[in-house]
Amino acid sequence: MVKKEKKRKVVLASGTFDLLHLGHVKFLEEAKKMGGENAELVVIVARDNTVKNRKGKKPVMPEDQRRALVESLKVVDEAILGLEDFSIDKVIEKIKPDIIAVGHDQNGIEKEVQKSIEKEKFDIEVAKIGRFGKRELDSSSKIMRKIIESFNK
Amino acid sequence: MVKKEKKRKVVLASGTFDLLHLGHVKFLEEAKKMGGENAELVVIVARDNTVKNRKGKKPVMPEDQRRALVESLKVVDEAILGLEDFSIDKVIEKIKPDIIAVGHDQNGIEKEVQKSIEKEKFDIEVAKIGRFGKRELDSSSKIMRKIIESFNK
Numbered sequence: 001m002v003k004k005e006k007k008r009k010v011v012l013a014s015g016t017f018d019l020l021h022l023g024h025v026k027f028l029e030e031a032k033k034m035g036g037e038n039a040e041l042v043v044i045v046a047r048d049n050t051v052k053n054r055k056g057k058k059p060v061m062p063e064d065q066r067r068a069l070v071e072s073l074k075v076v077d078e079a080i081l082g083l084e085d086f087s088i089d090k091v092i093e094k095i096k097p098d099i100i101a102v103g104h105d106q107n108g109i110e111k112e113v114q115k116s117i118e119k120e121k122f123d124i125e126v127a128k129i130g131r132f133g134k135r136e137l138d139s140s141s142k143i144m145r146k147i148i149e150s151f152n153k
Numbered sequence: 154m155v156k157k158e159k160k161r162k163v164v165l166a167s168g169t170f171d172l173l174h175l176g177h178v179k180f181l182e183e184a185k186k187m188g189g190e191n192a193e194l195v196v197i198v199a200r201d202n203t204v205k206n207r208k209g210k211k212p213v214m215p216e217d218q219r220r221a222l223v224e225s226l227k228v229v230d231e232a233i234l235g236l237e238d239f240s241i242d243k244v245i246e247k248i249k250p251d252i253i254a255v256g257h258d259q260n261g262i263e264k265e266v267q268k269s270i271e272k273e274k275f276d277i278e279v280a281k282i283g284r285f286g287k288r289e290l291d292s293s294s295k296i297m298r299k300i301i302e303s304f305n306k
Contacts (some may be wrong), residue, residue, distance in 0.1 A: 065175045
């Protein structure tokens with residue numbers, strides 16, 4: 001009897017991943033789990049200019065370093081920089097994910113993804129990932145605040 | 154003919170790994186390469202109190218988060234927290250490394266390792282790892298400086 005090989009599910013996650021911390025890793029681990037055993041996790045790392053346009057400020061770490069650091073994580077199969085001309089439709093057409101994971105603080109992205117799925121009739125599941133615990137320093141802005149506070153002491 | 158299995162070389166590296174960046178990953182990758190194919194990389198992550206005693210200040214990220222983040226890197230086989238009562242001899246006896254890798258900014262550790270090897274007659278190679286490129290933001294203190302400067306603008 002030949003065992004039929006199960007298709008490997010592709011999970012897509014995205015983020016800025018500035019000042020990499022354990023909250024990022026937990027988010028990516030939870031995202032990958034959504035694809036079941038043997039899932040492949042592809043991560044889109046936001047370009048400096050995309051972050052600047054959205055949040056008014058470039059990240060601390062430049063985009064090539066953020067991308068390489070994310071790809072050096074065990075849980076990540078592939079990390080790629082976002083498109084210069086950001087478009088959810090184009091990203092989906094390129095990666096062809098089975099699942100798109102969105103973090104607790106990614107409501108904007110979630111809405112755009114839902115809109116794109118409805119419009120293009122993509123067969124994609126959207127998985128919302130909860131926040132991991134109530135730990136300190138699980139966000140880049142908290143880390144920055146701690147650094148600035150300790151400097152001003 | 155039975156092929157004799159080669160012993161897997163154990164490489165030991167250590168550091169604080171506060172605000173994880175690409176310089177850390179490159180250091181660990183170079184360290185692992187020193188052990189040849191199939192090497193095992195064990196990383197000692199310094200305790201908060203050890204850093205405070207040595208540098209006068211605790212790291213930004215707490216020790217358990219620094220350890221878990223280092224262990225989530227592809228290149229790392231095992232990351233363990235340093236001993237509360239820091240001693241190079243005890244670390245070497247516990248890990249039994251074939252190679253100890255020291256970074257370009259770890260002269261103090263290098264001297265302690267050399268002294269311990271001579272005193273205890275350990276059969277261990279010490280490998281000095283160069284700095285990776287001349288990139289910006291390959292040190293935690295540079296990253297902190299950038300955050301503080303951008304805040305004061």
